Amino acid sequence: MKETEPHDIxxxxxxxxxxxxVSDRLTRIQHQIKELETALSSETKSSAGDKxxxxxxxxxxxxEKLGQQLAELEKTQQLLSKxxxxxxxxxxxxxxxxxxxxxxxxxxISAGEFKNELKSVYCISAATPIGKLAFGKLVGDTFSFNxxxxxxxxxx
Numbered sequence: 001m002k003e004t005e006p007h008d009i010x011x012x013x014x015x016x017x018x019x020x021x022v023s024d025r026l027t028r029i030q031h032q033i034k035e036l037e038t039a040l041s042s043e044t045k046s047s048a049g050d051k052x053x054x055x056x057x058x059x060x061x062x063x064e065k066l067g068q069q070l071a072e073l074e075k076t077q078q079l080l081s082k083x084x085x086x087x088x089x090x091x092x093x094x095x096x097x098x099x100x101x102x103x104x105x106x107x108x109i110s111a112g113e114f115k116n117e118l119k120s121v122y123c124i125s126a127a128t129p130i131g132k133l134a135f136g137k138l139v140g141d142t143f144s145f146n147x148x149x150x151x152x153x154x155x156x
Contacts, residue, residue: 007156011097014106014114014121015083021111021123022077029070036063076109079125083108090155092134094126097156102148107131 040059087095098105104121106114111123124131133143134152142151 007097007099007154010116010119010121011106011156013116014097014123015085015108017114018080018108018111018123022073022080022109025073026077029066029073033063033066033070036066080109090138092137092152092155097121098134098152099154099156100150100152102150105130105134107134
């Protein structure tokens, strides 16, 4: 058994967590859009007047907001589809599992904290402040985030 195998499993689990994160948000937004469309059609059938127009305008604004969220989520989904699964380079980049002396990061999308029974991994985007600090770094490099010094122990 290779020494890197537990990290490979952790990396795959973190990737799967990111996929599930995007899928769940996509389902939730699509459900909200359907609810708004139902509300809009029932609003159309209700009485006319200022109250009716205000209700329609509010629903339309909410629908536009959800449309923007959906577009952002689709961009995130595209980025996630480009994350290399078997990244084997020495520097931190997209698809890296970065083990520091304090935390473990998976550089893909901002999906929050993934926990399994043994480890906790922060799924971050390369565009986040910590992602920008770590990007391009090597094992042994140190960077500071929120006043805390982090040293990269390994990259997978």
